[in-house]
Amino acid sequence: MVKEKGCRACHKVNGRGNNIAPDLTYEGDKSAESFDYSRIGGFPSAFAWHQRHFKNPKELVEDSIMPAFPMNSKDIQALSMLVMSWKKTDIPVAYLPGVETGDKPTPEELEQERKMLEGPGAIFVEKQCFVCHSISSMDVISPANIGPDLSNAVADVRSRFGRELEEFLLNPTGTMSVVLEKQIILTREEKLQLVEKLKEAYQKYLEQKEKEDKMD
Numbered sequence: 155m156v157k158e159k160g161c162r163a164c165h166k167v168n169g170r171g172n173n174i175a176p177d178l179t180y181e182g183d184k185s186a187e188s189f190d191y192s193r194i195g196g197f198p199s200a201f202a203w204h205q206r207h208f209k210n211p212k213e214l215v216e217d218s219i220m221p222a223f224p225m226n227s228k229d230i231q232a233l234s235m236l237v238m239s240w241k242k243t244d245i246p247v248a249y250l251p252g253v254e255t256g257d258k259p260t261p262e263e264l265e266q267e268r269k270m271l272e273g274p275g276a277i278f279v280e281k282q283c284f285v286c287h288s289i290s291s292m293d294v295i296s297p298a299n300i301g302p303d304l305s306n307a308v309a310d311v312r313s314r315f316g317r318e319l320e321e322f323l324l325n326p327t328g329t330m331s332v333v334l335e336k337q338i339i340l341t342r343e344e345k346l347q348l349v350e351k352l353k354e355a356y357q358k359y360l361e362q363k364e365k366e367d368k369m370d
């Protein structure tokens with residue numbers, strides 16, 4: 155239709171055409187607010203404006219020299235959709251060569267993870283608990299700290315839930331029930347192994363606390 159009706163006699167589209175009328179190459183980027191709706195009833199939208207404008211340009215822009223092309227309403231709708239689709243494309247950053255898109259861990263973070271994997275709390279890194287929990291008594295530091303430090307989980311679970319840690323991990327509630335159902339699937343043996351490790355962590359926690367208290 156653009157060819158047939160000779161829009162380029164007045165408009166430039168994609169670098170081709172004339173300068174009598176506004177360049178339409180990026181017509182679709184014009185915001186809806188930039189059109190004048192004072193002569194249009196109904197819901198003010200860019201789509202409504204273009205349709206009315208194509209029907210009769212002079213009705214909206216008095217001094218317009220744009221002809222009212224004889225078109226049925228289907229063609230008017232199609233043309234309105236077409237000019238609204240003429241936009242600058244934002245190339246997603248993932249398509250640009252040489253641009254790093256991943257959020258890669260820093261060398262420091264990698265070094266810390268390597269150290270934690272060699273330390274006494276390695277199992278909490280292997281099982282991905284450290285994604286949300288620090289176990290500071292075993293030098294396991296969580297980047298996110300979404301859950302509580304598990305160094306004193308033995309005592310904390312007892313006081314918060316009135317349950318033993320073993321019971322809690324075998325039949326978890328709250329966030330941990332979702333985590334252990336959907337994210338980290340563990341066998342009963344693995345859970346018991348973690349309980350043993352958390353008891354060790356608690357021992358270390360108590361020893362470290364005692365040392366600190368003496369120093370005070």
Ligand code: HEC
Nearest residue numbers: 159160161163164174175176184211215218219220221237
């Ligand atoms: C004889 C010249 C002429 C021709 C041919 C012409 N136009 Fe226009 N057009 C204009 C002028 C002048 C304006 C600015 C005044 C107005 O808005 O009516 C305009 C405005 C427009 C606008 C609104 C731009 C804006 O954002 O305000 C669109 C969209 C448009 N024309 C599309 C077309 C299409 C599509 C064709 C072909 C079917 C076409 N025109 C043919 C002269 C022309």
Ligand code: HEC
Nearest residue numbers: 281282283285286300301302307310311328329330333348
């Ligand atoms: C996606 C984050 C997430 C992961 C991964 C996660 N946890 Fe948790 N965990 C939580 C949150 C949050 C809580 C706090 C309890 C709540 O709000 O339901 C919690 C609570 C706990 C508690 C109770 C601690 C207390 O002091 O009350 C224990 C024990 C526990 N988690 C163990 C683990 C173990 C073991 C792993 C690894 C197998 C693990 N969690 C992995 C988020 C997580």
